Structures are given as C-alpha cells and as structure tokens.
Amino acid sequence: MGRPRTPLLDRERITETALQLVDEQGDFSVPQIAKRLGAQTGSVYHHVDGRDGIVELLRERVASAIDPSTLDAAPWDAALEAWARSYRAAFAAHPRAIPLLMTSPVRAPRVLEQYERAVTLLLDAGFAPRSVMPLIVALENLVLGSALDLAAPETMWELTADTATPRLAEALTAVGPDRADRAFEVGLTGLMNHARALRTADTA
Amino acid sequence: MGRPRTPLLDRERITETALQLVDEQGDFSVPQIAKRLGAQTGSVYHHVDGRDGIVELLRERVASAIDPSTLDAAPWDAALEAWARSYRAAFAAHPRAIPLLMTSPVRAPRVLEQYERAVTLLLDAGFAPRSVMPLIVALENLVLGSALDLAAPETMWELTADTATPRLAEALTAVGPDRADRAFEVGLTGLMNHARALRTADTA
Numbered sequence: 001m002g003r004p005r006t007p008l009l010d011r012e013r014i015t016e017t018a019l020q021l022v023d024e025q026g027d028f029s030v031p032q033i034a035k036r037l038g039a040q041t042g043s044v045y046h047h048v049d050g051r052d053g054i055v056e057l058l059r060e061r062v063a064s065a066i067d068p069s070t071l072d073a074a075p076w077d078a079a080l081e082a083w084a085r086s087y088r089a090a091f092a093a094h095p096r097a098i099p100l101l102m103t104s105p106v107r108a109p110r111v112l113e114q115y116e117r118a119v120t121l122l123l124d125a126g127f128a129p130r131s132v133m134p135l136i137v138a139l140e141n142l143v144l145g146s147a148l149d150l151a152a153p154e155t156m157w158e159l160t161a162d163t164a165t166p167r168l169a170e171a172l173t174a175v176g177p178d179r180a181d182r183a184f185e186v187g188l189t190g191l192m193n194h195a196r197a198l199r200t201a202d203t204a
Numbered sequence: 205m206g207r208p209r210t211p212l213l214d215r216e217r218i219t220e221t222a223l224q225l226v227d228e229q230g231d232f233s234v235p236q237i238a239k240r241l242g243a244q245t246g247s248v249y250h251h252v253d254g255r256d257g258i259v260e261l262l263r264e265r266v267a268s269a270i271d272p273s274t275l276d277a278a279p280w281d282a283a284l285e286a287w288a289r290s291y292r293a294a295f296a297a298h299p300r301a302i303p304l305l306m307t308s309p310v311r312a313p314r315v316l317e318q319y320e321r322a323v324t325l326l327l328d329a330g331f332a333p334r335s336v337m338p339l340i341v342a343l344e345n346l347v348l349g350s351a352l353d354l355a356a357p358e359t360m361w362e363l364t365a366d367t368a369t370p371r372l373a374e375a376l377t378a379v380g381p382d383r384a385d386r387a388f389e390v391g392l393t394g395l396m397n398h399a400r401a402l403r404t405a406d407t408a
Contacts, residue, residue, distance in 0.1 A: 113369070123371055173333075
C-alpha cells in the first residue's frame, strides 16, 4: 500500500481542529479531534505530546496573532501598551480558549520566548525583578478579561419594568455603543500610569 | 398516587446541579441537569425560564457571595475597592462560570440591583454619567481576569533547558509564591488611582 500524499494527520490539522472545538464548546477531547479527522484516537497521540501538548499547540496558535514587533517599540511604556492592545485582539478572536489557556501551565517555547522578551523589556527599563511578573500578570488579567468582554452581547444589561434601575439606565444611555473599548481604555490607562509610577519608585 | 414530600425538582436544586456541571465542564445542558436529577428534560423546563433562565439563576447564585454591604462603605473609593475584592473572591470560587456569565446578558433582578447600587455610588460621588459604565466594566474585567488567574497552576511557567529564558527565570524567582495576589493588587491600585483622577476631572 502506498502512503497517501496528504497525511490525514499532522500537528497543524490537529491544532486547527482543537481550536474549532474550543471555539464551539470551550473545550476539546482527543477522541473528538480524532472523530473530526476521521482517524483513530491512538493515531492522534502519535503526533502530539498528549492532551497537554495539544493545549500548548493551541496556545502557540492563538498567541501567534500577537504582533511581536510591538515589544521592540520605544520607550518601554509605548512597547508594553502596544503589546497589550495586540494581545487583547489576538485573544478576542478566540474568547472561549481564554479559561483553558489561563488555567494550564505555559510550556510552549514560542510563548515562553515572548514572556522572556516582555520581562527583558521591563528589567532593562529599570523595574526591580520582584515588580515584573505582578505587572505583566495584572496587564494580562485586564487584557484577557477585556477580551472576554468583547464577546459579550451588544445589550449586556437587559433592564425590565420589574426591577427599578433608573440610574443604571442613565449610565447605560450615557456610555453609548463603544462600551467595551472605552472600558478597556480606562483599565489600560490606569495600569500604564501605575506602571510608570512603579518604575519611578523602583529606580529611585 | 401521592405527591412526594420533597419535590424532585425545584429551582434551587436545578441551580445547584447546573453549577456543579459548570464547575466540572465549563457549561451545562438542560438534558444533563434532568439526567442528574432523575427527571425528564421537559420537567426541568416547567420550573425555569428556559436555558437562559438557568444562566440567570447561576448568576444570582455566584453573585450572592459578593458582600453587598461593601457598597455602603465610605468614602466612595473605599466602597468600590471593597466591592472589587469581594467580587473577585465570589467568582474565584467558580472560575469556569466566568466565560458563561460574561457572555450572556444580565437579567437577574438581584444582580441588576447590585449594578444599580454601584452606579448610584459613582454618580453620587460626582462621576459624569458617561464615565460610570466604562469604569465599572474596567474593574470587572480586571476582577474576573484575576479570578481566573487564581485558578491557574502554582507553577504557571514551566521553564525547560530547551528554551533560553534566563530573565523570565529571574523575575519568577523574585516574585515568590503570592504572584496572583500581588498581580491583583497592582491592577487594583492602578485602577483605583485612575478612578480618583477621573472623578477629579469629572467634578472640575
């Protein structure tokens, strides 16, 4: 028997299929991937380092949409802010992957390299080593919370006559349609201002 | 046939079962709830306002752990900060419910009442109506991102000899074990400082 020209399974197709499943249902299983690809579950395991390996392929796939050149900008705060914006856009495309990726340890080499670059940016800017990860994680928590918020319905608060919420109604009318973007800007501005203050304290 | 003393189905048991399913798998279906309760799917629908109604019961259940008295504190910024801390703790107990609740419209009366109180706090403190929802949503994005981060593994970055990440290693060693709490404090401090600045601008 000849080998097929196009292999039924490869890491790229396994990753795409896992991402489709996560986009649809928030999770995936290896048997589900096998079924979609018309393969045996055992065959999938030949190509990847277990279920955890597929999670890391997903992480590299989603994070590959973050523009790495943002971290080359100067000064450091412009770089960090541009990275945060690109990070939010990348994960907003796959909001249901966020909980899965946030609760699995990071092993993907290309993603670890991106953390190495972000950490280097902040250390070179003068941050104390103990300040760096809290700042990066705070930024990620805001970015990923805001990416989930982009998947919220247009009308997030459905007011009814049953519940008296006149001031909520007033605030919702005043904010207009770009609520999610305005909320992200408020959070990002607050965090970037605080980052500048932390650096000033660390370099004093 | 007599009616059973303890009804097989009621909203409380449906809510508990839906929450168990969400905690386990990040989602629920009405047939799954019926199966766990040994009932027909149609019977479940007799007690709730459809699947969306169950989502709102879940929202009330998870949000009921937020201490509402936090919003009575004075001054306004102490109240907002205490509310954010209690909000994070409530959702950290059910991290897998976060994406589901963030992407469904809020209809639960008791939750709408909590928004009404938070909005009232900020309007009474002098915030412009258009500033209120962006600030509340920014705080929620940080709170819910940070609640998901509390569900992350103790060792979130698994460094290997294959990938050279000496500065990430340095930053991770320096931060110590309370990374998640320190990150939340950085984010919350930044956002609260920015909230005070926004209020100063709005009342100028």
